[in-house]
Amino acid sequence: MALLPILRFPDARLKKIAAPVEKIDDGIRALVADMAETMYEAPGIGLAATQVNIHKQVVVIDISEEKNQLLVLINARITHKDGVQVYEEGCLSVPGIYDKVERAAQVTVEYLDLEGQPQTLSTDGLLAVCIQHELDHLQGRVFVDHLSQLKQMRIKNKLAKQARITA
Ligand code: K1U
Numbered sequence: 756m757a758l759l760p761i762l763r764f765p766d767a768r769l770k771k772i773a774a775p776v777e778k779i780d781d782g783i784r785a786l787v788a789d790m791a792e793t794m795y796e797a798p799g800i801g802l803a804a805t806q807v808n809i810h811k812q813v814v815v816i817d818i819s820e821e822k823n824q825l826l827v828l829i830n831a832r833i834t835h836k837d838g839v840q841v842y843e844e845g846c847l848s849v850p851g852i853y854d855k856v857e858r859a860a861q862v863t864v865e866y867l868d869l870e871g872q873p874q875t876l877s878t879d880g881l882l883a884v885c886i887q888h889e890l891d892h893l894q895g896r897v898f899v900d901h902l903s904q905l906k907q908m909r910i911k912n913k914l915a916k917q918a919r920i921t922a
């Protein structure tokens with residue numbers, strides 16, 4: 756297993772649209788293992804392949820306290836959304852920035868698991884937020900795209916300043 760470097764906003768590669776996985780082979784299984792290790796080490800509660808510069812429809816999520824409930828979503832599609840919730844989101848590609856985003860309160864998602872079996876999950880709360888956040892990444896969107904232009908400009912300036920300080 757290996758830790759993967761995480762792309763940082765506003766890297767243009769975060770805007771790429773991920774392609775469906777055609778075959779769940781050893782390469783995909785190794786990618787999932789590396790993504791899970793990278794997410795747990797960060798630490799985070801989710802990671803999309805886009806964030807590690809792999810443009811395939813692969814997501815890992817674990818919102819459990821014990822970090823022992825890994826959810827792997829391959830070729831996921833949200834088939835139903837209902838209601839509205841607002842949650843203060845963060846993102847491993849936008850370090851140190853948190854802001855409120857409005858998303859659906861409940862979602863139903865259809866996906867393939869790591870064995871290639873079709874699954875359907877209906878959920879709400881933080882897991883619903885995290886699924887929408889990660890599937891946004893696969894479509895080339897980051898959570899700051901949901902914020903005002905003014906906030907986006909401030910975030911870019913703040914991250915550029917941080918990058919200058921750490922360079
Ligand atoms: O996609 C990502 O960059 C991961 C992101 C997921 C997420 C967080 C909050 C709302 C929506 C989606 C993160 O994991 S940011 C870090 C974080 O939230 C966290 C880290 C450690 C413990 C608990 C939460």
Ligand code: ZN
Pocket residue numbers: 845846847848888892898
């Ligand atoms: Zn993110």
